[in-house]
Amino acid sequence: MTRMTVGILIFDAVEVLDFAGPFEVLSRARTVPGVASRLSDDAAPFDVFTVARTTAPVMAIGGLRVSPAHSFTSAPHIDLLIVPGGFGTRALLNDPVTLEWVRGRASEATITASVCTGALVLATLGLLANRRATTHYGAFDLLAAIDASIIVARDVRFVDDGVITSAGVSAGLDMALHIVDRQCGRAVADETAAYIEYRRN
Amino acid sequence: MTRMTVGILIFDAVEVLDFAGPFEVLSRARTVPGVASRLSDDAAPFDVFTVARTTAPVMAIGGLRVSPAHSFTSAPHIDLLIVPGGFGTRALLNDPVTLEWVRGRASEATITASVCTGALVLATLGLLANRRATTHYGAFDLLAAIDASIIVARDVRFVDDGVITSAGVSAGLDMALHIVDRQCGRAVADETAAYIEYRRN
Numbered sequence: 001m002t003r004m005t006v007g008i009l010i011f012d013a014v015e016v017l018d019f020a021g022p023f024e025v026l027s028r029a030r031t032v033p034g035v036a037s038r039l040s041d042d043a044a045p046f047d048v049f050t051v052a053r054t055t056a057p058v059m060a061i062g063g064l065r066v067s068p069a070h071s072f073t074s075a076p077h078i079d080l081l082i083v084p085g086g087f088g089t090r091a092l093l094n095d096p097v098t099l100e101w102v103r104g105r106a107s108e109a110t111i112t113a114s115v116c117t118g119a120l121v122l123a124t125l126g127l128l129a130n131r132r133a134t135t136h137y138g139a140f141d142l143l144a145a146i147d148a149s150i151i152v153a154r155d156v157r158f159v160d161d162g163v164i165t166s167a168g169v170s171a172g173l174d175m176a177l178h179i180v181d182r183q184c185g186r187a188v189a190d191e192t193a194a195y196i197e198y199r200r201n
Numbered sequence: 202m203t204r205m206t207v208g209i210l211i212f213d214a215v216e217v218l219d220f221a222g223p224f225e226v227l228s229r230a231r232t233v234p235g236v237a238s239r240l241s242d243d244a245a246p247f248d249v250f251t252v253a254r255t256t257a258p259v260m261a262i263g264g265l266r267v268s269p270a271h272s273f274t275s276a277p278h279i280d281l282l283i284v285p286g287g288f289g290t291r292a293l294l295n296d297p298v299t300l301e302w303v304r305g306r307a308s309e310a311t312i313t314a315s316v317c318t319g320a321l322v323l324a325t326l327g328l329l330a331n332r333r334a335t336t337h338y339g340a341f342d343l344l345a346a347i348d349a350s351i352i353v354a355r356d357v358r359f360v361d362d363g364v365i366t367s368a369g370v371s372a373g374l375d376m377a378l379h380i381v382d383r384q385c386g387r388a389v390a391d392e393t394a395a396y397i398e399y400r401r402n
Binding site: 016027137196197 | 216217218221222224225228229236239240249250251258262263264265266267268270288337338339368369370371372374396397398399400402
């Protein structure tokens with residue numbers, strides 16, 4: 001099986017569930033149902049890893065310390081790029097190194113996606129121009145202020161309009177399951193949701 | 202405010218969402234509603250940290266590398282002890298150092314809780330004897346085999362019967378919100394769920 005590579009950006013003050021939710025869903029998806037298929041990666045459709053500016057540990061919100069699997073330069077080709085949110089996104093909006101990296105990787109990716117206020121990063125790069133998109137409810141106005149051409153969707157779990165964006169925090173689980181659905185079909189997405197005992201919204 | 206200390210055990214092959222879900226909920230709970238109260242810990246009712254046998258990085262399932270905030274010996278008093286699950290729990294059942302640490306900390310804690318197959322660890326220690334308890338659906342029989350006096354609840358998100366146990370993976374979010382509810386009241390739990398855009402089960 002050819003696995004889709006999934007690079008999840010992490011950074012200081014990233015919201016824990018924003019990256020951990022999609023990490024969980026995409027790393028535990030299996031094209032073969034049941035608990036046993038999770039004991040190996042043989043039936044794993046995604047190869048999921050974290051990426052940060054450097055490989056130095058990242059301090060997520062609440063003090064969870066995560067060591068990135070890759071730096072911007074060491075990361076392999078990324079098919080699915082995920083930009084999570086958290087208060088740390090505000091610093092990213094003024095960080096040319098991160099913005100250029102996201103721009104470059106998004107241009108090469110098959111799918112670019114954000115969770116929560118990760119949408120602010122994509123908006124700053126113009127990647128959401130003239131698209132429907134969503135974010136955490138606390139950032140709807142900021143998203144529109146960054147790019148007035150964005151059609152902000154306010155009452156959805158996620159939007160798939162070329163670029164995929166999700167609502168706040170836990171909505172990243174639904175977005176990730178949507179991606180499983182899109183890539184592997186409904187049965188695989190439903191079984192993955194059942195494995196993690198998640199009731200899709 | 203006196204914060205309740207929350208120690209979340211992590212170990213190699215811990216399931217990501219098992220620990221990240223309660224970490225997210227309990228570290229982002231605030232007694233003051235709104236986004237702004239999340240910018241500081243002033244209104245935080247819980248002080249949440251990870252604990253492992255040593256402070257060496259832990260490799261969670263899927264390859265997420267997390268550095269524990271504390272080792273077994275450096276961890277402060279724990280008011281709320283949370284034991285997550287994952288395939289790594291099987292090794293813990295034969296690890297006397299971890300079992301004795303959990304036994305000791307559980308005996309001092311106000312609340313002991315498990316997510317998913319973390320219940321197997323509590324069962325091995327006799328902490329679930331004659332109680333109603335739950336776990337991941339793939340481990341119902343194993344839970345009963347460890348201690349036949351456990352009344353295994355098969356169709357619930359969590360059980361609070363002195364010791365709190367949750368169903369698989371994502372059910373840890375509901376269990377953590379139940380703990381917020383129990384400690385801080387329904388309004389705080391509901392507002393925390395709204396902040397992370399989670400629809401409670």
